Amino acid sequence: MAEHSHKLKDVCHEHCHCIKINGLSVSFGEEKIIDDVNLHMHCGELTVLIGQNGAGKSTLLRALLGQIPHEGTIEFKETKTGNISNVMKIGYVPQSLNIEREIPMTVYDLFASFISKYPVWMFKNRKLYDKIKEQLKLFSVEDCIDKQVGKLSGGQLQRVMLSIAVTPMPDLLVLDEPVSGIDENGVRDFYRLVDEMKRKHDLAVLLVSHDLYLVKKYADKVVLLDNKILCQGTPEEVYEDDSFKKTFGGQTV
Amino acid sequence: MMDFLDYAFMRNALLAILVSSPIFALLGTMVVNKKMAFFSDAIGHSALCGIAVGIVFGFTSRSVSMVIFAILFSMLLNFVKDRTTYGADTIISVFASVAMSLGLVLLSKGGNFNKYSSYLVGDILSITTTEIISLAVCLVLVIVFWTLSYNALSSDNLNRGLARSKGINGKLYDYIFSAFIAVVIMFSIRWIGILLINSLIILPAASSRNISRNTRAYHLWSVVFSVVAGVAGLLLSYYTGAPSGPMIVLLLGGAFFVTFVAHSFGKE
Numbered sequence: 001m002a003e004h005s006h007k008l009k010d011v012c013h014e015h016c017h018c019i020k021i022n023g024l025s026v027s028f029g030e031e032k033i034i035d036d037v038n039l040h041m042h043c044g045e046l047t048v049l050i051g052q053n054g055a056g057k058s059t060l061l062r063a064l065l066g067q068i069p070h071e072g073t074i075e076f077k078e079t080k081t082g083n084i085s086n087v088m089k090i091g092y093v094p095q096s097l098n099i100e101r102e103i104p105m106t107v108y109d110l111f112a113s114f115i116s117k118y119p120v121w122m123f124k125n126r127k128l129y130d131k132i133k134e135q136l137k138l139f140s141v142e143d144c145i146d147k148q149v150g151k152l153s154g155g156q157l158q159r160v161m162l163s164i165a166v167t168p169m170p171d172l173l174v175l176d177e178p179v180s181g182i183d184e185n186g187v188r189d190f191y192r193l194v195d196e197m198k199r200k201h202d203l204a205v206l207l208v209s210h211d212l213y214l215v216k217k218y219a220d221k222v223v224l225l226d227n228k229i230l231c232q233g234t235p236e237e238v239y240e241d242d243s244f245k246k247t248f249g250g251q252t253v
Numbered sequence: 254m255m256d257f258l259d260y261a262f263m264r265n266a267l268l269a270i271l272v273s274s275p276i277f278a279l280l281g282t283m284v285v286n287k288k289m290a291f292f293s294d295a296i297g298h299s300a301l302c303g304i305a306v307g308i309v310f311g312f313t314s315r316s317v318s319m320v321i322f323a324i325l326f327s328m329l330l331n332f333v334k335d336r337t338t339y340g341a342d343t344i345i346s347v348f349a350s351v352a353m354s355l356g357l358v359l360l361s362k363g364g365n366f367n368k369y370s371s372y373l374v375g376d377i378l379s380i381t382t383t384e385i386i387s388l389a390v391c392l393v394l395v396i397v398f399w400t401l402s403y404n405a406l407s408s409d410n411l412n413r414g415l416a417r418s419k420g421i422n423g424k425l426y427d428y429i430f431s432a433f434i435a436v437v438i439m440f441s442i443r444w445i446g447i448l449l450i451n452s453l454i455i456l457p458a459a460s461s462r463n464i465s466r467n468t469r470a471y472h473l474w475s476v477v478f479s480v481v482a483g484v485a486g487l488l489l490s491y492y493t494g495a496p497s498g499p500m501i502v503l504l505l506g507g508a509f510f511v512t513f514v515a516h517s518f519g520k521e
Contacts, residue, residue: 065418092418097411103286104462104471110411113404114419121282121403121472148466164415174418 017078018042019088019172019204024072026056026063033059034070035228041172041221044202046194048215050238051225052247057208058095060225061176064206065092076171091170093161101150107141107160108132110149115167135163139193154182158190166197173197175207187211191218212239212248257491265385266377266497269444270483272388274453276395276437278479281458282471283403283430287410291342292330294451295349296435299326300442301356304372309359319442323435326352331431335424375446377487377497387440395433402426407468445498456505457482463512464519478508 019041026034033056041047049057063070076088099105109120111132118125129145136142139159144152152160165173175194182190191214198205209215215222215235222238224230230243238244257263284293300319303326307318330348334341360369371379408416409423416423438450445453461474486501493500 062414065414067414067417090418092415094412094415097415099411102462104465104467105407106467109407109468113408113411114415114421117401117404119400119403120407120468121399122469124469146467161415165418176414 017076017171017204020073020075020077021064022073022075024060024063024070024074026059026068026070033227034063037072037225037229039223039229039232041204041206043204044198045220046198046205046207046218047221047223048219049206049208049223049225050210050212050215051230055226057225058176061174061206061208064174065090088171089168091165091173093158093165093173093175095176097149097157097161099150103148103150105149106146107136107144107149107152108146110160111135111145111164111167114164135167136160138166138197139163155186155189158182158186159193162193162197166201166203169201169203171204173203173205175205187214194218257488262378262380263487263491265380265382266444266487267484269377269380269385269388270487270501271480272385272392273437273441273444274457274479274483275476276388276392277441277453278457278461278475279395279399279472280430280434280437281454281456281479282461282475283406283410284434284454285458285462286407289434290451290455292334292345292431293434293438293454295330295345296323296327296431297438297442297447297450298349299323299352299356300439300447300450301360301369301372302326302352303356303439304369304442305356305359319439320436323439324432327431327435328428331428371446372442373446373448374496375442375444375449375498377444380444384440384443391437391440395437398429398433402429406430445501449498449502452502452505453479456502456509460505460509460512463509463516478505482508 021037021039021041024034024037024039025032037060039047049060051057059068062068064074074088097110108124108129112118112120112125112128115132116125116128118128133142133145136145136159139162141156141159141163144156144160147156149157149160165175173194191211194205194207195218197203207219216239219235221232222235223232224238224241224244224247226243226247230247231238231241233241258267284290300323303319303322306322310318326348330345333344333348357366360366405416405421405423405426408419408421409427413423434454438454441450441453457475457479458471460478461471465471465474482501482504486504487497489495489504490497490500
């Protein structure tokens with residue numbers, strides 16, 4: 001384990017930045033939902049958070065995103081300059097959006113409302129439209145720009161949300177159980193996209209997942225959570241660990 | 254044909270409708286998207302309490318007390334809606350019932366509730382110039398607010414966490430939005446009445462939603478339905494002698510059913 005963390009440190013120097021979570025805790029009243037989590041994430045690395053329902057995975061993400069009060073610090077370090085800063089851009093892909101099939105809103109409207117102050121109920125803004133189209137192209141969904149959001153397929157909506165998350169390009173991309181609501185092919189497709197993004201843009205990615213098979217295939221680092229970190233390391237290390245076997249029972253991967 | 258314009262009260266009524274219907278149309282789009290129909294209904298009902306409180310505390314200007322009450326009450330409702338762990342609709346209903354009953358009790362003191370019964374159904378022909386000016390100020394404020402914060406409101410409604418990750422403080426805009434609804438309702442109660450106010454907010458947007466695919470069309474049709482039904486309703490009531498508020502709501506209801514049917518056929 002010690003050897004492994006040493007390895008990660010070296011990687012950190014080669015890449016552009018790393019994110020350090022130090023002693024992060026979240027309590028609701030008396031109950032500690034997250035207990036002293038220490039985590040390092042690096043550029044170009046996919047870190048996957050696994051654990052049972054109620055293990056606190058989503059809570060940890062919400063704390064990271066600054067949505068709920070928490071103890072501990074989140075440091076963002078430029079390894080080239082050594083500058084430590086507490087401001088980092090986080091791109092976020094939520095589990096779902098509050099939309100119905102018939103909502104009068106196109107992908108342009110949806111996208112623009114998140115990244116621009118130009119009111120979407122007024123005339124279309126050409127410049128903004130072109131910019132959004134460019135960003136959608138990253139995930140090959142530029143043809144959806146004028147489609148109603150409620151009528152997109154699950155896979156298309158995932159791609160649109162990914163494009164929103166990387167506009168502007170974040171320092172850390174956080175994905176919250178994005179696999180729900182799409183079929184098996186869609187899930188595989190999603191992992192492939194994330195992998196591609198990570199390589200192309202040297203992104204640090206944190207993903208909450210249930211799909212242990214795909215995690216094994218794509219993750220650089222796996223973190224097993226049950227209120228506190230039970231075990232972290234490469235997929236192979238974690239999947240061999242006793243705590244993993246205890247958590248997921250006889251599930252073979 | 255245009256003889257109704259000879260009467261000052263009709264000119265005032267027409268002005269009031271032209272100024273307030275776009276407000277309802279704009280706010281309604283978000284009320285419908287956010288599924289807040291019940292919320293705005295509750296604020297309308299609580300208006301009675303606002304009037305009563307104003308009278309009990311002897312405010313000279315009824316409007317001021319109503320506005321202050323409306324803002325406080327909407328803040329309270331919004332706070333409760335965000336905090337409660339069981340059905341927000343139940344909590345909202347409890348608050349609205351209590352506020353309305355308190356209003357009824359206070360206003361019936363001495364047995365002269367009849368004096369205030371116009372607040373229930375409204376009377377557009379008695380609207381004063383001052384009230385029209387208040388509504389006009391509301392319209393300007395709502396347009397400014399809408400221009401500055403529609404994106405934030407919309408993105409917050411889609412997903413608060415995602416909005417926050419983009420640096421959008423959705424909660425703040427949510428509170429301001431509720432306050433706007435409350436204030437606009439208070440200023441309009443006098444002419445449309447507590448019983449019908451919510452229809453003016455919900456129906457134009459709901460009808461527009463039936464036929465719109467994007468946000469621009471949604472707003473445009475909402476405003477069109479609201480203004481046309483408002484003016485047509487007033488004229489119909491002038492020529493038939495029927496009350497104007499219900500007439501406007503009937504026309505809006507008609508618009509909803511027509512667009513609803515058109516939408517169903519469009520899907521085939």
